[in-house]
Amino acid sequence: xxxxxxxxxxxxxxxxxxxxxxxxxxxxxxxxxxxxxxxxxxxxxxxxxxxxxxxxxxxxxxxxxxxxxxxxxxxxxxxxxxxxxxxxxxxxxxxxxxxxxxxxxxxxxxxxxxxxxxxxxxxxxxxxxxxxxxxxxxxxxxxxxxxxxxxxxxxxxxxxxxxxxxxxxxxxxxxxxxxxxxxxxxxxxxxxxxxxxxxxxxxxxxxxxxxxxxxxxxxxxxxxxxxxxxxxxxxxxxxxxxxxxxxxxxxxxxxxxxxxxxxxxxxxxxxxxxxxxxxxxxxxxxxxxxxxxxxxxxxxxxxxxxxxxxxxxxxxxxxxxxxxxxxxxxxxxxxxxxxxxxxxxxxxxxxxxxxxxxxxxxxxxxxxxxxxxxxxxxxxxxxxxxxxxxxxxxxxxxxxxxxxxxxxxxxxxxxxxxxxxxxxxxxxxxxxxxxxxxxxxxxxxxxxxxxxxxxxxxxxxxxxxxxxxxxxxxxxxxxxxxxxxxxxxxxxxxxxxxxxxxxxxxxxxxxxxxxxxxxxxxxxxxxxxxxxxxxxxxxxxxxxxxxxxxxxxxxxxxxxxxxxxxxxxxxxxxxxxxxxxxxxxxxxxxxxxxxxxxxxxxxxxxxxxxxxxxxxxxxxxxxxxxxxxxxxxxxxxxxxxxxxxxxxxxxxxxxxxxxxxxxxxxxxxxxxxxxxxxxxxxxxxxxxxxxxxxxxxxxxxxxxxxxxxxxxxxxxxxxxxxxxxxxxxxxxx
Amino acid sequence: xxxxxxxxxxxxxxxxxxxxxxxxxxxxxxxxxxxxxxxxxxxxxxxxxxxxxxxxxxxxxxxxxxxxxxxxxxxxxxxxxxxxxxxxxxxxxxxxxxxxxxxxxxxxxxxxxxxxxxxxxxxxxxxxxxxxxxxxxxxxxxxxxxxxxxxxxxxxxxxxxxxxxxxxxxxxxxxxxxxxxx
Ligand code: FES
Ligand code: FES
Numbered sequence: 001x002x003x004x005x006x007x008x009x010x011x012x013x014x015x016x017x018x019x020x021x022x023x024x025x026x027x028x029x030x031x032x033x034x035x036x037x038x039x040x041x042x043x044x045x046x047x048x049x050x051x052x053x054x055x056x057x058x059x060x061x062x063x064x065x066x067x068x069x070x071x072x073x074x075x076x077x078x079x080x081x082x083x084x085x086x087x088x089x090x091x092x093x094x095x096x097x098x099x100x101x102x103x104x105x106x107x108x109x110x111x112x113x114x115x116x117x118x119x120x121x122x123x124x125x126x127x128x129x130x131x132x133x134x135x136x137x138x139x140x141x142x143x144x145x146x147x148x149x150x151x152x153x154x155x156x157x158x159x160x161x162x163x164x165x166x167x168x169x170x171x172x173x174x175x176x177x178x179x180x181x182x183x184x185x186x187x188x189x190x191x192x193x194x195x196x197x198x199x200x201x202x203x204x205x206x207x208x209x210x211x212x213x214x215x216x217x218x219x220x221x222x223x224x225x226x227x228x229x230x231x232x233x234x235x236x237x238x239x240x241x242x243x244x245x246x247x248x249x250x251x252x253x254x255x256x257x258x259x260x261x262x263x264x265x266x267x268x269x270x271x272x273x274x275x276x277x278x279x280x281x282x283x284x285x286x287x288x289x290x291x292x293x294x295x296x297x298x299x300x301x302x303x304x305x306x307x308x309x310x311x312x313x314x315x316x317x318x319x320x321x322x323x324x325x326x327x328x329x330x331x332x333x334x335x336x337x338x339x340x341x342x343x344x345x346x347x348x349x350x351x352x353x354x355x356x357x358x359x360x361x362x363x364x365x366x367x368x369x370x371x372x373x374x375x376x377x378x379x380x381x382x383x384x385x386x387x388x389x390x391x392x393x394x395x396x397x398x399x400x401x402x403x404x405x406x407x408x409x410x411x412x413x414x415x416x417x418x419x420x421x422x423x424x425x426x427x428x429x430x431x432x433x434x435x436x437x438x439x440x441x442x443x444x445x446x447x448x449x450x451x452x453x454x455x456x457x458x459x460x461x462x463x464x465x466x467x468x469x470x471x472x473x474x475x476x477x478x479x480x481x482x483x484x485x486x487x488x489x490x491x492x493x494x495x496x497x498x499x500x501x502x503x504x505x506x507x508x509x510x511x512x513x514x515x516x517x518x519x520x521x522x523x524x525x526x527x528x529x530x531x532x533x534x535x536x537x538x539x540x541x542x543x544x545x546x547x548x549x550x551x552x553x554x555x556x557x558x559x560x561x562x563x564x565x566x567x568x569x570x571x572x573x574x575x576x577x578x579x580x581x582x583x584x585x586x587x588x589x590x591x592x593x594x595x596x597x598x599x600x601x602x603x604x605x606x607x608x609x610x611x612x613x614x615x616x617x618x619x620x621x622x623x624x625x626x627x628x629x630x631x632x633x634x635x636x637x638x639x640x641x642x643x644x645x646x647x648x649x650x651x652x653x654x655x656x657x658x659x660x661x662x663x664x665x666x667x668x669x670x671x672x673x674x675x676x677x678x679x680x681x682x683x684x685x686x687x688x689x690x691x692x693x694x695x696x697x698x699x700x701x702x703x704x705x706x707x708x709x710x711x712x713x714x715x716x717x718x719x720x721x722x723x724x725x726x727x728x729x730x731x732x733x
Numbered sequence: 734x735x736x737x738x739x740x741x742x743x744x745x746x747x748x749x750x751x752x753x754x755x756x757x758x759x760x761x762x763x764x765x766x767x768x769x770x771x772x773x774x775x776x777x778x779x780x781x782x783x784x785x786x787x788x789x790x791x792x793x794x795x796x797x798x799x800x801x802x803x804x805x806x807x808x809x810x811x812x813x814x815x816x817x818x819x820x821x822x823x824x825x826x827x828x829x830x831x832x833x834x835x836x837x838x839x840x841x842x843x844x845x846x847x848x849x850x851x852x853x854x855x856x857x858x859x860x861x862x863x864x865x866x867x868x869x870x871x872x873x874x875x876x877x878x879x880x881x882x883x884x885x886x887x888x889x890x891x892x893x894x895x896x897x898x899x900x901x902x903x904x905x906x907x908x909x910x911x912x913x914x915x
Contacts, residue, residue, distance in 0.1 A: 076858025076896045214855065221860030222851040222867060223843050224795015224836035231794035239789075264761075264778075283789045284781040367799050367807060367861040367895045418797070418861030419895050451800045630855055634901065638858055641897025664804040664893060672899040673890040679900060 057087060057103075057138050064166055064180030066093055069103035071110035072127040073390055074217055075417035075424070076638075077694045078631035079127040081215045085627055086132055089208045090139030090201060091146075093179070094166035100216045102414040105392040128627055128690045129594060140195040149187045150177050165207075203625065203687060212630040217416065229415040232373040232386040234444040238267055239283045240436045241290040241448060244275035244457040247657035248519050249300030252276050256294040263289050270439055277436055279445065287450075301517025302657035307463055310516065311358055314465035314486040317512055324512045331513045336494050340506030345480035349471035353542055356467050357534035359720035361460040361652035363661070364523060365669055368418020369454040370429035374399070374437040375444035382409040383437070384444075387430045388417035395427035399434045421642075422522030423459060451663045458659070459521030460652050462489040466534035471506075476546035478557060480506025481538070485531060488513065489520040495527030496699070499535065500591035501562035518654060524642060525695035528592050529702070533720060536588040536703035540710060550587050550707060551575055561622050561688075562589060565598040568620035568682055573600040583615065586708025588700045593692030595623040599640075599700035601676075603708045607731070610724030612705060614644055614676045619697055621681070624688035636681045636697040643701025645670035651721050764824050767831070768793070769838030775824075783827060784808045784819040787835060795836035795864045799893075806892030809865040809872070810835045816872025836864035839871065847871055850908035858896035866892050870906045879910055 059067040068087050074080035084100045087093075103110040143163060150168045151158040154175065162169050166179045203209070220226035245252065254260075254276050260269050265285025270277040276293055280286035317324045324330045346352070373386040383403055389395045392412045400407040417424055433447035449457075464487030471480050481504065487493045490513055497509035523529065543553035551570050558566060566589055570576075573585060582604045589598045599619040605612045617640050626632050649668050653660045661667040681697075706717040715730045762779045765772065768791065775790045784801075787793050787810065799807035801820045808820040811834040812827060827833065839845045843852065847867050857863045866889070873880055873888045880888065885906045894902065 076860065214852065217860065218852055218855060218857055219843055221857035221863050222848045223839070224864045226860050228861060230798065233789070233792060233794070282777070283785040284778050365895050367805070367859065367893065368797070369799065417859060419859045634855065634858060634898070637900050638897030641899060642895070663802050664800050665802060669893050669895060671890040671893065672903065673886050675899050
């Protein structure tokens with residue numbers, strides 16, 4: 001049966017297979033899976049592949065060893081293992097013979113299906129989800145070529161051949177060919193068909209997918225050899241740092257240039273639009289020079305802005321009789337979702353609930369401060385960039401633009417990322433290094449942000465206010481609700497206002513954008529962290545008012561696959577059983593990147609200090625087919641930890657436009673002793689296509705804690721984070 | 734001078750960093766150090782922090798920079814077997830005859846019991862904090878070869894991991910501490 005749904009070009013032309021000295025690079029999907037319409041991209045792909053024998057998914061050598069290229073970046077999420085495993089599974093490769101390398105930035109060849117030809121960006125937990133069909137097909141086509149070559153070599157029909165790991169077998173004559181042996185007589189058919197879905201491996205027969213293979217990057221991460229951009233050292237390299245405005249957008253005037261340039265080891269001082277840069281011969285001399293810069297800063301948009309006051313403005317926008325667009329500070333308003341008929345639902349409601357939720361700014365705090373190394377050629381016509389980025393394509397384009405050269409003249413050397421969490425989809429730290437490297441070309445420049453730089457000039461998850469309104473009928477059923485979010489960051493705050501997984505017929509979501517000039521950005525799970533907090537807490541408040549257990553109340557609303565995760569987690573946590581005095585459990589459900597997740601936490605708190613202690617966290621997830629179960633568990637555990645940290649402690653505050661925190665002394669990240677006694681996770685078995693899992697657990701945490709606190713005390717925590725002061729304040733209401 | 738308090742293992746710890754050298758870094762000196770059992774000489778300002786001498790002058794980049802104020806442990810190395818934060822240790826504070834060990838000196842082939850345990854428990858995510866975690870754990874095992882779970886948690890609370898690998902770190906230290914019993 002032919003698969004009829006695929007809009008992809010069915011054949012691969014022969015020239016995409018390049019013989020290299022020791023083997024062959026199979027350009028399986030170089031053009032094979034290009035959308036039919038992208039003729040120019042096809043041409044680009046052909047050029048890209050002909051320039052470099054290694055621009056392919058796989059390279060097979062005569063000794064049977066294979067190199068598989070991973071198109072996504074590696075920041076701990078495990079894509080560098082999971083994606084090649086998908087390919088190797090369908091190719092029937094021997095995983096022990098596989099080496100994994102990062103693919104170069106060639107979106108025409110390696111771009112994700114939805115962004116083919118545009119981007120190889122790694123974001124939103126979508127790596128496995130978006131590459132799964134593509135890599136299965138590519139692996140199956142690699143296997144097809146090997147089979148066809150042996151068939152021709154033996155003058156038999158391909159259908160008489162089978163494979164076992166790294167071998168083609170002709171059972172009737174007992175002849176076997178190692179994949180490496182085939183290289184010498186590899187004969188690529190003129191037309192390589194799309195392998196129909198029913199000829200791909202039956203998931204029951206997977207021997208790599210769904211098993212726990214050790215992650216390929218881990219051995220290098222226990223002995224210091226894993227190379228991050230900050231570790232790159234080039235001959236004759238200079239070290240750079242930039243002093244940026246404590247108020248974002250402020251413009252610098254340097255007062256003491258000669259004092260700086262006369263310092264030992266200092267090579268030069270350079271003005272950027274948003275800061276002043278120093279280049280020096282050593283890291284030891286660039287730090288003191290940066291320290292000594294005397295800069296006068298202009299006012300800018302955030303001057304006068306206090307994050308604590310933002311909520312009063314947000315409330316005014318929602319409370320006033322004026323249309324929000326007419327209120328000073330509101331840039332735009334937008335209806336995001338309008339399902340069913342909310343007006344009628346509201347008019348017919350037996351009861352209406354109206355509750356506001358808030359959240360403060362939070363910071364990514366990825367452990368590796370931003371940095372990059374750039375070398376611009378002496379004639380300024382090209383650049384080499386060593387960078388850890390979630391978006392190599394974007395880095396390439398932004399750096400090319402800053403240097404005034406073509407993107408094709410910028411080579412990105414992708415390095416491991418010391419954490420991303422959304423911060424590293426923007427490569428401003430690569431652009432800065434490039435501008436400095438241009439000044440001293442061809443000397444390479446390593447630009448390092450100090451932790452203080454990384455935090456002060458951070459890009460935070462924006463503060464928002466959510467006004468929730470919910471309507472129930474006589475029986476207490478939720479008939480509809482309205483969700484209005486106010487804050488800065490457009491798509492950042494729109495994300496997660498949906499109610500996927502729930503069956504609520506009438507639902508409207510709107511947003512009002514209020515720019516403050518503070519840099520904001522995607523932060524693990526983006527708007528889910530805040531919007532789901534509002535949705536899930538509101539559901540608990542309604543359930544309590546209706547005297548219905550919150551798990552029971554959700555069961556009435558959830559669709560079957562979502563419900564299965566809730567039932568699973570309820571049984572894991574023994575939901576409903578009597579707990580020790582002073583303890584309570586809280587529940588939450590949400591969908592993120594197609595993964596359905598339910599979580600329960602068990603908490604207690606200390607009345608005197610106001611500190612909440614989370615004792616246990618359970619979660620159950622349906623993420624479709626899972627490639628690397630243990631790696632997924634690690635993501636969920638880590639996500640819970642990050643969720644706890646951000647729900648309980650993390651807070652960026654801004655006074656008169658200035659970020660008040662500086663480093664881990666005043667921006668505390670959760671430590672081991674603050675962890676729950678257990679974090680237990682179940683992944684439900686599913687044959688649905690893979691979904692994204694890296695961000696699923698983080699947003700569950702705050703909702704579950706607030707709901708547990710409500711059960712325990714009858715008081716509400718409606719403002720993230722739940723700092724001890726806020727806990728005490730809630731108790732005193 | 735930078736002074737601040739961090740909350741580690743429910744204890745408040747005051748840290749004062751003398752960083753006055755940041756303003757005067759001009760006394761270049763030929764410093765001799767013994768690192769990973771090798772004698773090295775480097776020409777650096779005397780007050781350069783050990784971290785930068787290790788990373789940029791000696792090229793041992795397994796030791797990481799993250800906070801620079803002693804709060805995270807990414808830069809942990811051993812001085813005579815004691816886990817030490819190299820980002821706040823001026824190289825002049827390392828005295829003659831002291832031995833420095835970095836992650837590169839722990840083993841040449843991932844055979845240290847902690848490295849084996851780290852692989853077994855599949856601890857690292859992004860990996861950036863992990864050299865520091867392993868060196869900090871090795872410092873604990875040097876002092877106390879059979880730490881209890883509580884002692885592990887208390888000791889390891891000094892190091893931050895944004896990826897949240899703490900559960901696996903604790904497990905791996907336990908595995909390593911009992912590896913000779915297998
Ligand atoms: S970098 Fe030394 S403790 Fe953080
Ligand atoms: S593994 Fe990423 S910070 Fe620890």
